[in-house]
Structures are given as C-alpha cells and as structure tokens.
Amino acid sequence: MGELFRLELPNDTSRRIVHVDMDAFYASIEMRDRPEYRKKALVIAHDPRKTGGKGVVTTANYVARQYGVHSAMAAQEALRLLPKNLVVFKDPDFEKYRSVSAQIHAIFHQVTNLIQPVALDEAYLDVTANTDFSNTISLAVWLQRSIEAATHLTCAVGVSYNKFLAKMASEYNKPGGRTVVAPEDAIDFLAPQSIAKFHGVGKKTLPRLEDIGIHTGADLRQADPQMLERMFGKMGFVFAEHARGIDNRPVEVRDAKSIGRERTYNPPLQSDAAVQTELQRIADMVAASLVKHERHGKTIVLKSRDVDFVTQTRRVSSETYYDTAEQIFDAAWQLWNEQGRLDKPLRLVGITATSLAPMTFQNIDLPL
Numbered sequence: 001m002g003e004l005f006r007l008e009l010p011n012d013t014s015r016r017i018v019h020v021d022m023d024a025f026y027a028s029i030e031m032r033d034r035p036e037y038r039k040k041a042l043v044i045a046h047d048p049r050k051t052g053g054k055g056v057v058t059t060a061n062y063v064a065r066q067y068g069v070h071s072a073m074a075a076q077e078a079l080r081l082l083p084k085n086l087v088v089f090k091d092p093d094f095e096k097y098r099s100v101s102a103q104i105h106a107i108f109h110q111v112t113n114l115i116q117p118v119a120l121d122e123a124y125l126d127v128t129a130n131t132d133f134s135n136t137i138s139l140a141v142w143l144q145r146s147i148e149a150a151t152h153l154t155c156a157v158g159v160s161y162n163k164f165l166a167k168m169a170s171e172y173n174k175p176g177g178r179t180v181v182a183p184e185d186a187i188d189f190l191a192p193q194s195i196a197k198f199h200g201v202g203k204k205t206l207p208r209l210e211d212i213g214i215h216t217g218a219d220l221r222q223a224d225p226q227m228l229e230r231m232f233g234k235m236g237f238v239f240a241e242h243a244r245g246i247d248n249r250p251v252e253v254r255d256a257k258s259i260g261r262e263r264t265y266n267p268p269l270q271s272d273a274a275v276q277t278e279l280q281r282i283a284d285m286v287a288a289s290l291v292k293h294e295r296h297g298k299t300i301v302l303k304s305r306d307v308d309f310v311t312q313t314r315r316v317s318s319e320t321y322y323d324t325a326e327q328i329f330d331a332a333w334q335l336w337n338e339q340g341r342l343d344k345p346l347r348l349v350g351i352t353a354t355s356l357a358p359m360t361f362q363n364i365d366l367p368l
Contacts, residue, residue: 013183016136018125019158019166023175025121027061040088047089048075116251126251164247186245190217261285262350269346283329296323297353300331305348
C-alpha cells in the first residue's frame with residue numbers, strides 16, 4: 001500500500017530550497033553585544049522576580065537550554081531550573097532584532113528574491129534559478145559566511161528539494177551546521193528521525209501516533225495513508241506525503257510593503273558632512289534593492305537615532321515615484337535639513353521607501 005501510494009503522488013525534485021535558521025537568534029545578538037553574557041544562562045524574557053512571576057521565555061542561549069529551558073516556557077519555571085549564579089534575564093529588544101534581521105534578509109536578496117520569511121530568524125529561499133554558484137552547497141556556504149561576516153552571528157542551513165526536508169535538514173545539525181538531503185537520500189534520512197520532529201506533530205498528535213506504534217519516519221512510511229487520513233484528517237495525508245519525502249508547496253513570497261536599509265555606526269557620526277555621505281551610500285542601496293524587487297515608491301522615510309537612543313522619523317511623499325538613488329537621496333537630505341542641525345552624534349541612520357508599486361506603473365506626464 002505504501003509503495004503504491006508513493007508512486008501515485010507527484011514529487012517535484014527539480015527545485016533547490018534552502019532553509020536558514022539563526023542559532024538562538026535573540027540571545028546570540030545580546031551575547032554579541034554583551035560578551036559577559038556568553039558564560040551565563042541567558043534567558044530573553046522579563047525577569048519574573050520583578051514581575052510577580054509573570055512572563056514567558058522568548059528564547060534562551062545554549063547554556064540555559066542545557067538545563068531544560070526553552071521558548072514559550074514560563075519565565076518563573078526557567079528561574080526554577082537554572083542555577084542562581086548563572087541565570088541572567090534580559091528584556092527583549094525587538095527593534096534591535098528586526099534591524100539585524102533586515103541585514104540578514106539583504107544578504108538573502110543577493111542570491112534570490114524568492115524568499116519566505118517564517119520569523120525574524122528563519123526563512124526559506126528558492127534558489128533554483130540561481131546560476132552564480134556552481135552548486136547549492138557552495139551557495140549555502142556563502143550564505144553562512146556572509147551572515148557571520150556581517151552580523152557576527154551563526155546559523156544552521158538545510159538544503160533539499162522541498163521546504164519540509166530543508167527545514168528537517170537545518171534542524172539536524174544545530175547550531176551552525178549545514179546538511180544536504182538529495183532526492184535519492186530522502187527516505188534514508190527520514191527513516192530514523194523521531195516522529196516528534198515532523199512538521200505538524202504537536203503535543204496532542206504525538207501520543208496518538210505513538211499509541212498506534214509510530215515512533216520514527218520509517219514507522220510513518222509503513223502506516224496506511226488512508227488510516228492516517230481517517231485519524232488526523234487532511235494533516236494525516238500530509239504526514240503520509242512527508243514520510244515519503246514529498247512536499248510540493250511553493251516558497252511563498254510576501255509582497256513587500258516597504259524597502260529600506262539602515263546602518264549602525266561605531267564610532268557614531270559626528271558631523272552633517274558624515275551624515276550626508278552615509279545617506280548617499282544608503283540611498284544607493286535602497287535604489288538597488290528597489291530595482292531588484294522591480295518596485296518604486298511614493299514615500300521616503302528618514303530614520304535616525306542618536307547616542308542617547310532617541311529615535312526620530314520623518315517622511316515625505318510625492319505624486320510621482322522615487323526610484324533612482326539621486327531622487328531618494330535628495331528626499332532624505334531634504335528631510336535631514338528640516339530636522340535641523342546635528343545636536344548629538346548619531347549611532348543609526350536609515351532610509352525606507354514605502355507606498356510601493358510595481359515598476360510597470362511608470363511616471364507619465366500627460367499634457368492636459
């Protein structure tokens with residue numbers, strides 16, 4: 001029954017899919033910025049000793065994970081599990097995490113525009129059409145090295161012909177690993193995997209599968225697909241597909257609502273001339289990204305943050321579209337001059353284009 005089922009289903013093995021999963025992303029950013037945290041059990045959550053026991057763990061570093069701490073755990077439970085001389089609670093800084101995520105996504109866009117973000121720290125890339133690399137393995141190596149060079153953070157990468165296998169591959173060798181699952185190796189790769197690692201198998205589903213003797217990928221492949229569908233509905237059919245290495249879902253590209261770039265400076269920018277130089281550089285990057293995405297926008301947003309972490313944003317809109325680096329810079333420089341003189345050194349400057357439309361919508365001046 002299982003073999004007949006496999007032969008009857010289409011299985012697209014022609015694609016090249018990469019799943020990138022940053023290693024303990026939020027905690028790793030905080031350890032990068034505060035090296036003293038590296039030997040501590042770092043938990044990204046509000047300190048339950050200051051909140052009356054309230055709060056949930058966003059993530060934790062690998063030291064804390066060795067004691068059983070994991071995301072979505074109550075912060076009070078994490079405090080109970082961890083040695084008092086090791087534990088450090090750090091309030092999450094999502095603005096900083098989004099900024100680092102934007103850096104990483106800018107690297108993704110250097111190899112493909114077919115990107116499906118799953119979270120700030122995780123994404124699928126369809127690199128089937130990329131011909132700049134001799135093979136997908138060299139592309140994956142480049143991604144890992146480029147991300148580490150730009151952010152000083154590591155990631156695990158999974159490479160395969162579909163999203164399900166690419167994600168299983170990235171989880172197979174964390175942190176910092178790289179795993180490739182070729183079509184001819186898929187069944188052997190899945191066979192010994194714990195059923196708990198399969199997509200869609202949660203706390204309620206796992207004991208039901210174990211009750212009928214399904215503990216591994218091999219067990220799932222031997223199970224009657226019709227029985228799985230009766231027990232678990234549509235998800236049962238998906239389980240049967242996944243056990244055979246089948247997942248024909250596309251990488252779903254989300255239409256960007258804005259395109260921007262920002263940079264953090266150490267040492268900070270001390271003069272208007274330095275700000276002008278950086279705005280020209282960032283305008284070039286935004287324009288290049290707009291071309292890559294085949295978009296242009298009617299609104300330019302200027303963002304700045306000084307050394308006291310005071311953030312300001314200003315915006316200007318036009319009836320016509322901004323698409324060249326010169327237009328984007330002129331708008332940003334106008335906004336900067338409206339903001340006034342440089343009172344304090346700047347640690348961050350950014351430009352974003354919003355109100356986007358496809359470049360097929362051209363600026364046309366009609367004689368009326």
